[in-house]
Amino acid sequence: MSVRDEREIDQEALKKIWADTLDVIERRISKPAFQTWFKDDLEVQIKNDVLCIRCIDNPFRADWLDNRYKTLIFESFRDVSGQACDVEIYSNEDKVYSFANTSQQDERDSTKHQQVAKEIQTLKNIVSDYQEKLEHLQEVVNLQAEEILNLKERVSKVET
Known part of the structure:
Protein backbone atom coordinates (compact mmCIF):
# COMPACT_ATOMS: atom_id res chain seq x y z
CA MET A 1 0.00 0.00 0.00
CA SER A 2 1.21 3.49 -0.73
CA VAL A 3 -0.37 6.65 0.54
CA ARG A 4 -0.25 10.16 -0.88
CA ASP A 5 -1.56 13.34 0.64
CA GLU A 6 -3.10 16.25 -1.18
CA ARG A 7 -4.22 18.79 1.43
CA GLU A 8 -6.64 17.77 4.14
CA ILE A 9 -4.61 15.10 5.96
CA ASP A 10 -0.83 14.89 5.99
CA GLN A 11 0.81 11.79 4.53
CA GLU A 12 1.78 10.14 7.80
CA ALA A 13 -1.63 10.74 9.35
CA LEU A 14 -3.38 9.35 6.27
CA LYS A 15 -1.13 6.29 6.30
CA LYS A 16 -2.07 5.60 9.93
CA ILE A 17 -5.76 6.31 9.34
CA TRP A 18 -5.81 3.97 6.34
CA ALA A 19 -4.07 1.20 8.32
CA ASP A 20 -6.62 1.64 11.12
CA THR A 21 -9.43 1.66 8.55
CA LEU A 22 -8.16 -1.64 7.16
CA ASP A 23 -8.11 -3.06 10.71
CA VAL A 24 -11.77 -2.10 11.13
CA ILE A 25 -12.68 -3.62 7.76
CA GLU A 26 -10.76 -6.79 8.58
CA ARG A 27 -12.85 -7.23 11.74
CA ARG A 28 -16.11 -6.72 9.81
CA ILE A 29 -15.62 -9.19 6.96
CA SER A 30 -14.30 -12.72 6.60
CA LYS A 31 -10.56 -13.29 6.51
CA PRO A 32 -10.63 -14.75 2.96
CA ALA A 33 -12.63 -11.76 1.72
CA PHE A 34 -10.22 -9.34 3.37
CA GLN A 35 -7.18 -11.17 1.99
CA THR A 36 -8.69 -11.20 -1.50
CA TRP A 37 -9.98 -7.66 -1.78
CA PHE A 38 -8.07 -5.46 0.68
CA LYS A 39 -4.62 -6.91 1.11
CA ASP A 40 -1.83 -5.20 -0.85
CA ASP A 41 -1.72 -3.15 -4.03
CA LEU A 42 -4.05 -0.32 -3.03
CA GLU A 43 -2.95 3.29 -3.33
CA VAL A 44 -4.85 5.76 -1.21
CA GLN A 45 -4.98 9.53 -1.14
CA ILE A 46 -7.39 12.30 -0.32
CA LYS A 47 -8.14 15.01 -2.84
CA ASN A 48 -10.89 17.60 -2.42
CA ASP A 49 -12.59 15.65 0.38
CA VAL A 50 -12.63 12.46 -1.67
CA LEU A 51 -10.93 9.29 -0.48
CA CYS A 52 -9.41 7.95 -3.69
CA ILE A 53 -8.46 4.29 -3.79
CA ARG A 54 -6.62 2.93 -6.79
CA CYS A 55 -6.39 -0.81 -7.33
CA ILE A 56 -3.05 -1.38 -8.97
CA ASP A 57 -3.46 -5.00 -9.99
CA ASN A 58 -6.75 -5.27 -11.91
CA PRO A 59 -9.96 -3.47 -12.86
CA PHE A 60 -12.17 -6.34 -11.67
CA ARG A 61 -10.93 -5.76 -8.14
CA ALA A 62 -11.73 -2.06 -8.38
CA ASP A 63 -15.20 -2.84 -9.69
CA TRP A 64 -15.79 -5.41 -6.93
CA LEU A 65 -14.66 -3.03 -4.19
CA ASP A 66 -16.77 -0.25 -5.67
CA ASN A 67 -19.92 -2.37 -5.93
CA ARG A 68 -19.60 -4.50 -2.80
CA TYR A 69 -17.48 -2.67 -0.24
CA LYS A 70 -17.73 1.06 -0.93
CA THR A 71 -20.17 1.67 1.92
CA LEU A 72 -18.05 -0.37 4.31
CA ILE A 73 -14.95 1.59 3.29
CA PHE A 74 -16.81 4.89 3.71
CA GLU A 75 -18.15 3.97 7.15
CA ILE A 89 -12.34 3.52 -6.41
CA TYR A 90 -10.31 3.19 -9.60
CA SER A 91 -8.03 0.81 -11.40
CA ASN A 92 -4.99 1.58 -13.50
CA GLU A 93 -7.14 1.15 -16.59
CA ASP A 94 -9.72 3.74 -15.51
CA LYS A 95 -7.25 6.61 -15.78
CA VAL A 96 -9.91 8.74 -14.14
CA TYR A 97 -7.69 9.94 -11.35
CA SER A 98 -4.02 10.65 -11.76
CA PHE A 99 -1.89 9.92 -8.73
CA ALA A 100 1.14 11.45 -10.40
CA ASN A 101 1.73 15.04 -11.42
CA THR A 102 -1.21 16.42 -9.47
CA SER A 103 0.49 19.82 -9.44
CA GLN A 104 0.48 19.80 -13.25
CA GLN A 105 -3.20 18.87 -13.19
CA ASP A 106 -3.88 21.66 -10.69
CA GLU A 107 -2.06 24.07 -13.00
CA ARG A 108 -4.14 22.91 -15.99
CA ASP A 109 -7.30 23.26 -13.91
CA SER A 110 -6.25 26.77 -12.90
CA THR A 111 -5.59 27.71 -16.52
CA LYS A 112 -8.97 26.31 -17.57
CA HIS A 113 -10.60 28.24 -14.74
CA GLN A 114 -8.97 31.46 -15.92
CA GLN A 115 -10.08 30.80 -19.50
CA VAL A 116 -13.64 30.15 -18.39
CA ALA A 117 -13.60 33.30 -16.25
CA LYS A 118 -12.46 35.34 -19.29
CA GLU A 119 -15.17 33.78 -21.45
CA ILE A 120 -17.78 34.55 -18.80
CA GLN A 121 -16.63 38.17 -18.63
CA THR A 122 -16.76 38.43 -22.43
CA LEU A 123 -20.30 37.06 -22.42
CA LYS A 124 -21.30 39.48 -19.65
CA ASN A 125 -19.97 42.36 -21.76
CA ILE A 126 -21.91 41.15 -24.79
CA VAL A 127 -25.09 40.84 -22.73
CA SER A 128 -24.54 44.33 -21.32
CA ASP A 129 -24.12 45.74 -24.84
CA TYR A 130 -27.32 44.05 -26.00
CA GLN A 131 -29.17 45.33 -22.94
CA LEU A 149 -51.14 58.37 -30.66
CA ASN A 150 -50.64 62.06 -31.41
CA LEU A 151 -51.35 61.46 -35.10
CA LYS A 152 -54.50 59.49 -34.25
CA GLU A 153 -55.70 62.35 -32.05
CA ARG A 154 -55.10 64.85 -34.87
CA VAL A 155 -56.87 62.65 -37.39
CA SER A 156 -59.75 62.24 -34.99
CA LYS A 157 -60.01 66.03 -34.52
CA VAL A 158 -59.86 66.63 -38.26
CA GLU A 159 -62.61 64.10 -38.90
CA THR A 160 -64.93 65.72 -36.40
Whole structure:
Protein backbone atom coordinates (compact mmCIF):
# COMPACT_ATOMS: atom_id res chain seq x y z
CA MET A 1 0.00 0.00 0.00
CA SER A 2 1.21 3.49 -0.73
CA VAL A 3 -0.37 6.65 0.54
CA ARG A 4 -0.25 10.16 -0.88
CA ASP A 5 -1.56 13.34 0.64
CA GLU A 6 -3.10 16.25 -1.18
CA ARG A 7 -4.22 18.79 1.43
CA GLU A 8 -6.64 17.77 4.14
CA ILE A 9 -4.61 15.10 5.96
CA ASP A 10 -0.83 14.89 5.99
CA GLN A 11 0.81 11.79 4.53
CA GLU A 12 1.78 10.14 7.80
CA ALA A 13 -1.63 10.74 9.35
CA LEU A 14 -3.38 9.35 6.27
CA LYS A 15 -1.13 6.29 6.30
CA LYS A 16 -2.07 5.60 9.93
CA ILE A 17 -5.76 6.31 9.34
CA TRP A 18 -5.81 3.97 6.34
CA ALA A 19 -4.07 1.20 8.32
CA ASP A 20 -6.62 1.64 11.12
CA THR A 21 -9.43 1.66 8.55
CA LEU A 22 -8.16 -1.64 7.16
CA ASP A 23 -8.11 -3.06 10.71
CA VAL A 24 -11.77 -2.10 11.13
CA ILE A 25 -12.68 -3.62 7.76
CA GLU A 26 -10.76 -6.79 8.58
CA ARG A 27 -12.85 -7.23 11.74
CA ARG A 28 -16.11 -6.72 9.81
CA ILE A 29 -15.62 -9.19 6.96
CA SER A 30 -14.30 -12.72 6.60
CA LYS A 31 -10.56 -13.29 6.51
CA PRO A 32 -10.63 -14.75 2.96
CA ALA A 33 -12.63 -11.76 1.72
CA PHE A 34 -10.22 -9.34 3.37
CA GLN A 35 -7.18 -11.17 1.99
CA THR A 36 -8.69 -11.20 -1.50
CA TRP A 37 -9.98 -7.66 -1.78
CA PHE A 38 -8.07 -5.46 0.68
CA LYS A 39 -4.62 -6.91 1.11
CA ASP A 40 -1.83 -5.20 -0.85
CA ASP A 41 -1.72 -3.15 -4.03
CA LEU A 42 -4.05 -0.32 -3.03
CA GLU A 43 -2.95 3.29 -3.33
CA VAL A 44 -4.85 5.76 -1.21
CA GLN A 45 -4.98 9.53 -1.14
CA ILE A 46 -7.39 12.30 -0.32
CA LYS A 47 -8.14 15.01 -2.84
CA ASN A 48 -10.89 17.60 -2.42
CA ASP A 49 -12.59 15.65 0.38
CA VAL A 50 -12.63 12.46 -1.67
CA LEU A 51 -10.93 9.29 -0.48
CA CYS A 52 -9.41 7.95 -3.69
CA ILE A 53 -8.46 4.29 -3.79
CA ARG A 54 -6.62 2.93 -6.79
CA CYS A 55 -6.39 -0.81 -7.33
CA ILE A 56 -3.05 -1.38 -8.97
CA ASP A 57 -3.46 -5.00 -9.99
CA ASN A 58 -6.75 -5.27 -11.91
CA PRO A 59 -9.96 -3.47 -12.86
CA PHE A 60 -12.17 -6.34 -11.67
CA ARG A 61 -10.93 -5.76 -8.14
CA ALA A 62 -11.73 -2.06 -8.38
CA ASP A 63 -15.20 -2.84 -9.69
CA TRP A 64 -15.79 -5.41 -6.93
CA LEU A 65 -14.66 -3.03 -4.19
CA ASP A 66 -16.77 -0.25 -5.67
CA ASN A 67 -19.92 -2.37 -5.93
CA ARG A 68 -19.60 -4.50 -2.80
CA TYR A 69 -17.48 -2.67 -0.24
CA LYS A 70 -17.73 1.06 -0.93
CA THR A 71 -20.17 1.67 1.92
CA LEU A 72 -18.05 -0.37 4.31
CA ILE A 73 -14.95 1.59 3.29
CA PHE A 74 -16.81 4.89 3.71
CA GLU A 75 -18.15 3.97 7.15
CA SER A 76 -14.86 2.51 8.38
CA PHE A 77 -12.84 5.51 7.20
CA ARG A 78 -15.36 7.90 8.74
CA ASP A 79 -15.33 6.00 12.04
CA VAL A 80 -11.53 6.03 12.21
CA SER A 81 -10.84 9.54 10.90
CA GLY A 82 -13.95 11.39 11.96
CA GLN A 83 -14.09 12.70 8.40
CA ALA A 84 -16.94 11.77 6.06
CA CYS A 85 -15.26 11.70 2.65
CA ASP A 86 -16.76 10.52 -0.58
CA VAL A 87 -15.07 7.34 -1.76
CA GLU A 88 -13.91 6.79 -5.33
CA ILE A 89 -12.34 3.52 -6.41
CA TYR A 90 -10.31 3.19 -9.60
CA SER A 91 -8.03 0.81 -11.40
CA ASN A 92 -4.99 1.58 -13.50
CA GLU A 93 -7.14 1.15 -16.59
CA ASP A 94 -9.72 3.74 -15.51
CA LYS A 95 -7.25 6.61 -15.78
CA VAL A 96 -9.91 8.74 -14.14
CA TYR A 97 -7.69 9.94 -11.35
CA SER A 98 -4.02 10.65 -11.76
CA PHE A 99 -1.89 9.92 -8.73
CA ALA A 100 1.14 11.45 -10.40
CA ASN A 101 1.73 15.04 -11.42
CA THR A 102 -1.21 16.42 -9.47
CA SER A 103 0.49 19.82 -9.44
CA GLN A 104 0.48 19.80 -13.25
CA GLN A 105 -3.20 18.87 -13.19
CA ASP A 106 -3.88 21.66 -10.69
CA GLU A 107 -2.06 24.07 -13.00
CA ARG A 108 -4.14 22.91 -15.99
CA ASP A 109 -7.30 23.26 -13.91
CA SER A 110 -6.25 26.77 -12.90
CA THR A 111 -5.59 27.71 -16.52
CA LYS A 112 -8.97 26.31 -17.57
CA HIS A 113 -10.60 28.24 -14.74
CA GLN A 114 -8.97 31.46 -15.92
CA GLN A 115 -10.08 30.80 -19.50
CA VAL A 116 -13.64 30.15 -18.39
CA ALA A 117 -13.60 33.30 -16.25
CA LYS A 118 -12.46 35.34 -19.29
CA GLU A 119 -15.17 33.78 -21.45
CA ILE A 120 -17.78 34.55 -18.80
CA GLN A 121 -16.63 38.17 -18.63
CA THR A 122 -16.76 38.43 -22.43
CA LEU A 123 -20.30 37.06 -22.42
CA LYS A 124 -21.30 39.48 -19.65
CA ASN A 125 -19.97 42.36 -21.76
CA ILE A 126 -21.91 41.15 -24.79
CA VAL A 127 -25.09 40.84 -22.73
CA SER A 128 -24.54 44.33 -21.32
CA ASP A 129 -24.12 45.74 -24.84
CA TYR A 130 -27.32 44.05 -26.00
CA GLN A 131 -29.17 45.33 -22.94
CA GLU A 132 -28.11 48.89 -23.80
CA LYS A 133 -29.21 48.40 -27.41
CA LEU A 134 -32.51 46.93 -26.24
CA GLU A 135 -33.12 49.88 -23.92
CA HIS A 136 -32.39 52.28 -26.78
CA LEU A 137 -34.77 50.41 -29.08
CA GLN A 138 -37.43 50.45 -26.36
CA GLU A 139 -37.07 54.24 -26.13
CA VAL A 140 -37.43 54.53 -29.92
CA VAL A 141 -40.52 52.31 -29.87
CA ASN A 142 -42.04 54.36 -27.05
CA LEU A 143 -41.40 57.63 -28.94
CA GLN A 144 -42.94 56.20 -32.11
CA ALA A 145 -45.93 54.94 -30.14
CA GLU A 146 -46.42 58.46 -28.74
CA GLU A 147 -46.20 59.91 -32.25
CA ILE A 148 -48.79 57.43 -33.50
CA LEU A 149 -51.14 58.37 -30.66
CA ASN A 150 -50.64 62.06 -31.41
CA LEU A 151 -51.35 61.46 -35.10
CA LYS A 152 -54.50 59.49 -34.25
CA GLU A 153 -55.70 62.35 -32.05
CA ARG A 154 -55.10 64.85 -34.87
CA VAL A 155 -56.87 62.65 -37.39
CA SER A 156 -59.75 62.24 -34.99
CA LYS A 157 -60.01 66.03 -34.52
CA VAL A 158 -59.86 66.63 -38.26
CA GLU A 159 -62.61 64.10 -38.90
CA THR A 160 -64.93 65.72 -36.40
